[in-house]
Amino acid sequence: MSSPAAGSNVHPDSVLSELPPRDTTALVRDVRERLRLAIVMEEIPAGTKLNQVQVAKQLGVSRMPVRTAIGELASEGLLEPVPGGGVAVRRLNERDVRNVYDVRAALESQAVRSVARQHPAEGLVRIRQVLAVHKPHVRGYGAAQLLAADREFHMAILDATENPYFRQAITPVWSTVERAMVRSLHITEVFTTAWEQHEEIAQALESGDPDLAEARIRHHLGHAVAQMARAMSVEGGPPRS
Known part of the structure; x- marks a missing residue:
């Protein structure tokens, strides 16, 4: 693909291929x-x-x-x-990753506690549907599909709180979350393990145990940030430019 700073044509499969007409x-x-x-x-x-x-x-x-x-x-x-x-x-470094995951942990731990306490029927069904759609297939997903599926699961939890401010609060930092995730996409076990952990989080929510749900989401996010930091360290620090 040509860089936006360059002047050559763009491959038709590029993210930056021509857009259709819109308002x-x-x-x-x-x-x-x-x-x-x-x-x-x-x-x-x-x-x-x-x-x-x-x-x-x-x-x-x-x-x-x-x-x-x-x-x-x-x-x-x-x-x-x-x-x-x-x-x-902007270049991304390990400190950025740890900082954005601190924000995730603060928001999502409170969100899962809320869902576990309130036990919203529709929200829990939606979380289970996301798991059913994606968990059996993540090994065959491409990078964009992996990111989208992970986003869908976590947003389903935030939406299940029935408090729209959870989603609004996390949206501005989610792009940084996904930039960090891209650093470890080459490690197949990262995403298969993540979806096993997603299952465990869903089970805790369904059991109505706020403490267990918080413990599992914190473990999940802690494991993820450790894998990303390790991947960035192997590559020599900040993402390649």
């Missing part, structure tokens, strides 16, 4: 999500300076939605200003 609001959202996924999946590597004109050309849109999307992604911490103007993809 303005939807277009900004689609540009933002395409750029976010390209950054998460390292199609736009860390340290790359974004060229708004080139991004707009690759997506087949004007500069306005690109400019708006870039501003939103900068507010999420995916992009940062660079000397001389413009923005580049």
Whole structure:
């Protein structure tokens, strides 16, 4: 794929291939999500300076939605200003990973306690449905599917609290979560183990035991951050650029 800073054509399978026509609001959202996924999946590597004109050309849109999307992604911490103007993809380090997982642990431990106490029938059914759809198949999933399935499970727990502020609180940091997860996608056992742990979390929620549910989500997140830190250490620190 060509970098957004380059001027060559984009492969049709690229995350940054041309978008279909949209209204303005939807277009900004689609540009933002395409750029976010390209950054998460390292199609736009860390340290790359974004060229708004080139991004707009690759997506087949004007500069306005690109400019708006870039501003939103900068507010999420995916992009940062660079000397001389413009923005580049922010580099991710081990401290970032541990910090964002501290936030996850704080939010999700409270969320599972709430679900276990309230025992919402529809929410628990939805969590079980997500497990049934994805757990048997994760070994055959590609990177984007793995990220999407994991997101679906954890968001199902947050939604089961019936408190929309849980999802709203975690959404701004989720891109950083997924950037961190990408570092360990090559380790098959990471995701198979994760889904076994998802099953254990669901069982704790279904049992109505808040303490057990919190213990299992904290163990799950602690195991994940340890694997990611190990993967980043093997690669020599921050993600490759």
